[in-house]
Structures are given as structure tokens and as C-alpha cells.
Amino acid sequence: MNAATTLRPAAALAGTDLVVDGLRCASCIAKLEHGVLALHGVIEARVNFTTKRLHVAHDPVLGTDALIAGVERLGFEAHLLAETRTVNRESKRLARALAVAAFAAMNVMLLSVSVWSGADGATRALFHWLSALIALPAIAYAGRPFFESAWRALRQGRTNMDVPISIGITLTCAMSLYETAVQGPHAYFDGAIMLIAFLLGGRLLDSVMRERAQDAVASLLRKLPDDVRVLGDDGQVHNVAVAEVLPGMCVLIPAGDRIGVDGLVEAGASDVDRSIVTGESAPEPVAAGGAVLAGTMNLTSPLTVRVTATATDTVIADIARLMEAAGQHKSRYVRIADRASRLYAPAVHLLAALSLAGWLIAGAGWHEALLIAVAVLIITCPCALGLAVPVAQVVASGALMRRGILVRDGAALEKLAAADTVLLDKTGTVTLGQLTPIAGIPEDAAQRRILLALALGTRHPHARAIAAALRDDGVVPALASEFREVVGTGVEAVFDGRRAALGRHDWVAAGAHAPEADGVHTWFACGSAPDACIRFADAVRVDAAAAVTRLKKSGLSVQFVSGDSWAVVRSLAHQLGLFARAQMSPADKYEAVSRLEAAGKHVLMVGDGVNDGPALKAASVGMAPSAASDVGRQAADIVFFGDRLMPVPVAVSAARRTMQVVRQNFVLAIGYNVLAVPLAIAGYVTPLVAALAMSGSSILVVANALRLRGAAR
Amino acid sequence: MSIVAILIPVALLLGLLGLAAFFWASASGQFDDLDGAALRILIEDESVASRDDGA
Secondary structure (H helix, E strand, O other): OHHHHHOOOOOOOOOEEEEEOOOOOOHHHHHHHEEEEEEEEEEEEEOOOOOEEEEEEEOOOHHHHHHHHHHHHOOOOEEOOOOOOOOHHHHHHHHHHHHHHHHHHHHHHHHHHHHHOOOOOHHHHHHHHHHHHHHHHHHHHHHHHHHHHHHHHHHHHOOHHHHHHHHHHHHHHHHHHHHHHOOOOOOOOHHHHHHHHHHHHHHHHHHHHHHHHHHHHHHHOOOOOOOEEEEOOHHHHHEEEEHHHHOEEEEEEOOOOOOHHHHHHHHEEEEEHHHHOOOOOOOEEEEEOEEEEOOOOOOOOOOOEOOOOOHHHHHHHHHHHHHHHHHOOOOOOOHHHHHHHHHHHHHHHHHHHHHHHHHOOOOOOOHHHHHHHHHHHHHOOOOHHHHHHHHHHHHHHHHHOOOOOOEOHHHHHHHHHHEEEEEEHHHHEEEEEEEEEEEOOOOHHHHHHHHHHHHHHOOHHHHHHHHHHHOOOOOOOOOEEEEEEEOOOEEEEEOOOOEEEEEEHHHHHHOOOOOOOOOOEEEEOOOOOOOEEEEEEEEEEOOOHHHHHHHHOOOOOEEEEOOOHHHHHHHHHHHHOOEEEOOOOOHHHHHHHHHHOOOOOOEEEEEOOEEEEOOHHHHEEEEEOOOOOOHHHHHEEEEEOOOOOOHHHHHHHHHHHHHHHHHHHHHHHHHHHHHHHHHHOOOOHHHHHHHHHHHHHEEEHHHHHHHHHOOOO | OOOOHHHHHHHHHHHHHHHHHHHHHHHHHOOOOOHHHHHHHOOOOOOOOOOOOOO
16 A cells, blocks of 8 residues: 555545557557556546446546546547446346356256166256256246346337347246156256257347447447636626527637637638538638538637527438438337247247147147157247347457457348448548648648648638648648738748748639639749649549449449539539539428338438438448547447448348348248147257257357358458 | 255355355446456556555
């Protein structure tokens, strides 16, 4: 024990969870933990490397901003988790149930092996009683996930995979208990508990996969500031929650901040990035009198905005409502395992009832006939079926995750495999959503250094794009003097006595002839050198054409839906050979998807912005790049990383291969039933045969599913 | 066969012990960060004296 820590006052500690980017190795963990511990007021810091999170216990005086700043000084990027929920994890519960079931299965199997190898009389009775003693409490505990789910389904008048499982297990246990009491030869405790263990294994894999993907998506979500700076009548600035902002209030918005309100610009001139809300790629200049939307970014200089709508009336709130409606209208997807059990369960129960009736008619006693019916039930219990789907999906999504594609749940793969139409958003999806200079950057090294120095002096997106491109080329900025920024116009400075300027044409090269230039562009002048027009384009993902071709080859019909202007969309659509629609509002996109869905198509929507949210929700399955808006990422079923579009066709073909393996597994599982059921009906199935058949078919389907390890290609 | 009367309870008890250990480990967060645990072994703890108890 260290004196310094014990001497601290025992005040209530605050706990903060941060998501940290840039954790790669053991020394990162050590550096971060020691570095954060050294901050004043931090009592405990613990990195969770698996989830890339840092838990800090600290003095409440130490604010989150100070904490994040401290982490950033150590060379890591950190942000607050959007939701700090500590839900009771399903996988933990399933893991405990599996541990109990596996423990019980091992011990019961030990006793069963002695019975099979010839123990009889009092020994057999003792072993059966012992088996019952171990198996019944274990089944009661470990079987709860199945019993609860079956009960829920039955109460709602539906049926799912868990109904035949629960009926089978309950009947088997009851029959085995009776058999034990009358000292009969066949008790199926081993079969029942082994069945539960196998099924729990499948269930556990399924939930681990889902939670891993959901954790990863949750880590991407940033907590947004939910208050804005309001300028009061007394000239003081107050922080007011977004929900309490009233029309008529005056809000100050610093450069680089997200605009929290809909309103009209009162004072200031700046550029606004609206791509998240409208899908337009070029930043839009605003000045006094112009309108701004909540959710957009203020880029270059501070603005004062007069609020025109309350938080519930903003454009972004309308989109949120549309998304909610889309979520409600979406019909509940029934997973393939549950669809299979709709046919399977009645067939199995009918078969068991028929064999009971058949043997009674043939003159067998109640006891013998019941025993055979239970043998039929346990042989047909969907053990391999319960594993067939989750194992295949877990192996496939593990392979996809290694390729940087996060699948949020198994149902997403099933829906993706059925997709026949792809709608692509443009900005941020087919393109990277960032401007890059495509022409006009000077070749001369000295001019490039001057240009970089100018570009670094302002936050304007054009300048930032130039700076990023030049820095990638290894250019070092020149030394500037008399630096001056004219907001909304450009920047100028003096380099070695030469004036250089970057900005609008009429300001940079006033009086000079302005050549026609369409698209996004800016001008650069340096001394006596000729003025250069630097053009920009929203860079298309490098493999966009290849990805679209591959999607078409897979038999999908691909279309563009964009919120951007027709001029921008047309050239790209032409380049990729796609049918395109431009200037679509969020509601238009939602309409387009719903119309296709209503016509019986299965739509895969790929989009990133807030404006794609309703469409992502309404589509059968949604995909979003990881750089998407939080709304887009949360609405999507699948999130992909990186700056390529290829993950979309890769995910589609992996999903199709997965469903192929799932169907093969169904055939294997049912084929085994076709062989084993006649034996059971004929009365030849003993507990030993049941146990062998069950494990044999389970191993078979798992082995088949493992072939999917290389599915993400 | 009377040896069974001793052996079976012993076997069950040992198994239960393992099960209890798993429950404890799961509840106390031993499985929360498996990748991190694999890396932490590589961290050289040069400042053992200044940390409270190595936690």
C-alpha cells in the first residue's frame, strides 16, 4: 500500500468511460494508464484493450474535458461514450448456463457410460437417481433461456425454435423420471442435458457476435454537446440545453462547432458544411440573413444565429420522426431458424403422436409406446438445426470483421443474402465526402511551400483540402509575414517581399480576366506568377467502379439516390454507368425505398448521412461506412471501415455463401433425421444411440460451417 | 462397489469446485478483456513500489 493513495480523502469518486483510438500494443496500455494516473485527481485508470476503452475513477472536480485533453497529450484520441449503459449482458448469462449444462452433462454422461456398459439392478437404479439429481436442477437452470423464449412466443400465439425444444426436453425429463422410479432400463437424462449444452453453445456464439459488433458500433458514437451558448438580453452568455432553446433567442456558434439550432444568421460570415443533413458535397457560404440548419457544421468563423424553430421543429427532428415511422412500418423479420421450425415443429410432434398411437394399436403397453414416442422426440429435437444457423453466421461474420465489416446481428446476413436492389447514396458513400484538389496545384517547390503556408492559416474546407494534399507530398510551409484573413473571401500574406493570396477570384486576382470555371474551385496568386485556379472534387472511393461492377455481376440492380445537385451526380453516374436520381430530400429517399419494398424488392440501402437515416431504416438491410454520421451508423445493420467501397459486394457475397452453408446444414440435419427417425419409430433407439446421433450430427454441421472462414473475399 | 459411495461425491465436489471458480471469474470480470490480458504480461512494471498493490 502506498501512503499517497491511502491519504486521499474518501470523497465520492466519479467514474468516466472514454473510447480511445490508437491503442495498439502493450506499451500503449502502460503509457496510457500511467499517464492518466499521473493526472491530478485521478485515482484509478484501467484500459480494456478488447473494447478499446478506458475507465477512469477520479475526483469529481476533474472535468471530462480535462481528462480528454490529458489523454490527448499522451498521444491518443479519446471521446466520451454516447450512452453509458451497463446492461446485464446476455452472453454472460448464457455462458453461465452453458457452464452448468456442460458440467452436468459430463457427470451424467459418466454415469450413463457405466449403465451402457452393463450396470444393472440396484447399481443402475442408483446411477439413474444420481443422474436425475444432477440433471434436473441443471436443466431447470440452464434451460431457462429456451423455456422463457418459448413461453413468450406461445403467449403471443406464435411459435419459434424454442417451442419444440422446450416440449421435447420437458417430456423427456418427465418420462425419464418415471422410468427411474419404476427402475426401467432407459433414462434419457444424458440426452436432455447434452441437447441443452449444444444449443446453448450455438446461442452463446450468436450473442457474443452480436455484442461484439454492437460494442464496436457504440464506440464510434460520439457524445454531442447538448447545450448551446445563448446570448442573453443582458449581454451575458449562458449555456442552454438544446431542448429549451426558444425561437427568437440569439445563439453564438464558434468556428468548427456543430450548429445546434435552425435559424437565420444575425451576424458574421462563414462556410457551412451541410453534407451530413442534405448530402451536398460543397461547403456553402453563409452571411447575415442566410439560413442554417441544426446538425450542420460551422467551418470558418464564428456566427451569431437567431433561432427560428424550437428543437422539436428543426429539420433534423423531422428526419428523426421519419426514421421512427420507418422503424415501425418495417415488418418484423422472421429469422430462418424460426421459419424452419414453423414447419418442423408440427411435423415432429405429429410424428411422435403417430408413433405413440401406432404402437398402442399394435398392442404395445402404454409404458412401451410412450418410451418410443419420447425417443422419437429426442432424436428429432432440433439440436443440429439450432447450431446450423448460428455457427455459420458467427464464422462468416468473424471473417467479415477481419475485413473491417461489422455485422450487427445474424439476421442482417440473412436479409443481405436476399437483397436484389442496391441504392447508393453519393456523398460520403460512393465518394469519401471530403474535397480533394484535382488540378491547379503549382509544380514549383517554392510556390507549393507558400501555398501550404497560406492554406494552413484558415479553417476553410478548400484550404484544408489543399493543406492535406500538400502535406501528404511532404511539403514544408514557407515563413509568412503580414498574414491576413478576410472572412468569406480568402487569405493573403507576404513571403520574401512577394504578396501571395488564396481565395475567391475577384479578390485574389482583381481585375484580371476570369476564365469560366465550373465545379468547386479556388484561386491562388503568388507575386508575378500567373494566377492558378485550383479545382476540387469530392474524391470517389478508388474502387467504386470495380465494386459497382461486382454488385451488378452478382445480379443486383444498382441505383444512385443523392441529395446533391444534378450536375454533380450526373458525371459520377455516367462514370459508373448507373441510373441516378439527384436532389432527393430525406423523405424522397425514404419514399423511394418504401416503394421498392412495397413492390416486393429487397433493398440494400448504402448511405452515411442523417438524410439517409429514414431510408436505411426502411430498407430490408442498411449499410453505412464507419465515417458516417451517428444517425447513419445507428440505423445501419452493417458498418464498414476504410476508404473503399468493395466491402459492399464482399458482404453481399459472404452473406450469400453463408446462407448456402446454412441450407446445406439444414439438409444435413434433416437428412440425419430421415435416417434416425425410422429407427426410433421402430423402437430400436436406446439412450446410447440417441447420444451418439446427436453429437455426430452437431459435429457435422459445425465442421461444415467452419468452411466459411474464408468467406469474406 | 461401496467405494463408489465415496468416489462419486468426491468427483461431483471437484467438478462443482471448478464450476464455482468459473462463476466467480465471470462475475469478477476476469473475461472482460481477454486481448488486454494477453498483452499486459509484456508490460514491464518498473514502478511496482509506487503503485498501490499492482491492481
